[in-house]
Amino acid sequence: MSGIFGVFNRDGKAVTQGDLDAMHQVFAQWFDDDHGIWCEGNVGLGHTMLWNTPESKLESLPCVDGPIGHRLVITADVRLDNRAELIETLKIQHALETVTDSHLLLLAYRKWGDGSPKYLLGDFAYVIWDECEQKIFCARDQLGIKPLYYHQSNDLLVFSNDIRPLLAHTGVPSGHDSLRALYYLYDESHSRRTFHRAIRKLPCASTVSFTSQSVSEQIFWRAENCAEVKFETEQEYADALLILLKQAVSDRTRSAFPVVSHLSGGLDSSCISVLAARELKGAKWPLTTFNWVPAPEGLDDPEYFEWGLARKVAEQEGITLTNVALSQDFVSNAYRTQALMVNNTQYLWYENVVLGEAGDLGSRTILSGWGGDELISNNGVAFYAHLFWRVNPLKAIRQLYALAGGRIQYSKRFLKLIYRTVVIPVLPQKLYLRAMGMGQFSWDYLRYATPKFNRFAQGNAPEPGHVSRVGVRSRQLALLNQGHIVERIESWAADALPRGVEHRYPLLDRRIVEFALGLPSDMYCNNGRGRHIFRLAISGIVPDAVVKNTNKNENARVTELERLMYSAQNAWAQSPESGASSDYIDREKLLQAIENTRNQWDKMAPQDKLEALLVIYRSIVLWHL
Incomplete structure (x- = not known):
């Protein structure tokens, strides 16, 4: 666990120590078990260490490896879990406990080049300066456990595993990303965008290489x-x-x-x-x-x-x-x-x-x-819909009938099972939400937006996140990619x-x-028991x-959370800071919504309460942006 950062002036200008010091100081106010900066010509890499694994105490980063002209320089936030396998494959003649993760990353890059991340097991975000190729190589692990953010222009690349050090560099412009704000209001994520217009994130299981003239991105692992x-x-x-x-x-x-x-x-x-x-x-x-x-x-x-x-x-x-x-x-x-x-x-x-x-x-x-x-530990809820609609409907009916009790007197229970596991999963999204007891707050995201933001949303709003409800594997993949x-x-x-x-x-x-x-x-659903x-x-x-x-269900936790959020939004509505409208949210609409929720609270269906609170919460947060 570490802070990593760096600068690559793609226009050839020299990187200054001050550029890197400002980024390091952001991390140093949080932790600083060790730190280092390597700076040469138009490239600079930095590292602020926070020890965690035993071998992390042996690290000295950034690490420089190789003769002049063919040097590799690395900074990394990494924990490798296949260390023994890599040591054997890379023919390293040192004891396991004396080999650092960054050394393994460098040797893997020397052997496999840009394809090296597919041989790695663990959590990682790292950046290598390849002197021979005159390029910056960046990689992020398969599931995205370690983040990696960057600002890129024709003249400049600035990177870090946290957004705040990027903002310490004077070459990174300010300004909000309205599309990311819109996705947030819709409760949707985005694989690349952040709330800063000039800062992007590297997607999971991806590498990206920067030279002075080109940018090349690759995906090295696909769940499919x-x-x-x-x-x-x-x-x-x-x-x-x-x-x-x-x-x-x-x-x-x-x-x-x-x-x-x-x-x-x-x-x-x-x-x-x-x-x-x-x-x-x-x-x-x-x-x-x-x-x-x-x-x-x-x-x-x-x-x-x-x-x-x-x-x-x-x-x-x-x-x-x-x-x-x-x-x-x-x-x-x-x-x-x-x-x-x-x-x-x-x-x-x-x-x-x-x-x-x-x-x-x-x-x-x-x-x-x-x-x-x-x-x-997926609950397998999509199993019976897949079995009925795409494999063998009679087999699905027989299994559900047996699950309901296997007797004519249990026919009502059987029909409910058919409806819940076979019919509901294939309904259109809005009907599905209603059938699942989710109320109106589940899809009206722009109700408190300003006219300007509403206009922006036309043609830019994300499609409501659709997660496959037929087939366990297709549902898993959809949830993973969502x-x-x-x-x-x-x-x-x-x-x-x-x-x-x-x-x-x-x-x-x-x-x-x-x-x-x-x-x-x-394997996920056996005789109706999920997570089998x-x-x-x-x-x-x-x-x-x-x-x-x-x-x-988490009734005790959710009930307490609803109480706290309900009080918080009412307190916010009464505070002096809830003044004029912002670029995104109309103050009067939002205050009226809070008042309406307060008046209707005791009459609202339980499933609507938390959804209403969350829509208002996201709107308040976006109002502050």
Whole structure:
């Protein structure tokens, strides 16, 4: 985990030490275990170190390798998980623990050139200056765990793994990106754009090379190309998955500092916490876990699954579980200070509390189960629609009939199953939302926009994000390509880096993602039970109550969040700062919406409340932009 930055004057002008010092100082106010700057001619690379893995303490970056005329210079934010394999393939005659990740990256580039990232396993964003080719080479990992941002013009390239150092360079113009703002209002992500008109991000699984005259981008990994996974028995699939889960967690607990983890009591976080606790057993610092749900109080039932399941996991492994709570002041302040300009779009403010707690423990790593629901622990809801519409309708009917009870007296239950699993998935988007109980707030995004922004939206508004609901694999791919997975990753990175902490995501390990995309569909749904293969893999690892639980609702957490957001928006409406309209949002329309919501609150359907709050929240945040 590090801060990386650099400048390439494509017009040939010399890079000054001052250009790089200004970027370094942004990182240095957050952390500075070590730092370095390499500057020669029209190129300069910098690095501000925050140690995490044991081998990171051996790094000295930027690193220069090779004779003059053929030198490679690298700066990197990286954790490689196939170090032993690379050392063998690259024929390195040194002990594993003495070889740095940056050295492996350089040798891989020397051997495979621009195609080297496809041989890497782990989380990485790195930049290499290739003296012989006179080019800057940039790479970002397959799932986008490590961000990489850049400003490019005919004369200049400036890059960093955080937006704020880019803004410290005088050559980066200011100004908002209206298209990104529009996507935000629609609750859509964008693979390239940021809220700065002059700053872009490198997409996942991509490389880009810059010379003085050209720009060349390549994709080195595609989820669509993942191979089919075949075993003879269901148990063999489960055993293979458990091996991958253990390895992914082991790789991500590799730290010279305390490690903490999310623990909600759900399948994903419970699995990760148990495996991490066992991996760290006997280590200097045992695992500490955090739950986003405030601790039970008063008439709350401590056995209710939102509290009880996480506690069972913690008790089984003998680890500390801390429940975090949001304050009203914190949420109200977020309405005024949400950091869109540093690419943070998330409203899951609990993680800010976890970051603070983790920092107090001296931790530099937070393990998260994010990405599991979309991929390896997918609920398989699209299985029966695929079976009915595209494979064998009679087989689908027979399975659903058996699932409903297999008798004529259960015909009403059977028809409901047909409607829910076969009919609803193929409805048009608006009808689908209504059938799923989602109200009017799910698609009217421009209701509070200014006339000017409304005009801009004509022809520029994104198509509503459509996620395939027929076929497990097509749904997984759609969820992966939709962008919301990496958007949360980027948002959390924007919050975590200034605190000297990084998130690691075991269920987004490339090996697990490829395994998930290669599984037969019936591994996800068995006799109506979703997440089947994941449950089978972790049976006997996590408490049975966790494996058997099928309730994904978070009523206690969501109810409290709604209360805090409701109070925050009302307080904002009364504040003097909610003055004139902005470029994007009409103040009067927004204030009227807040008043209407206040008057209708007690009559609103439960499913409409949070959606209404979020539409208003995004509008307020955009008003502040």
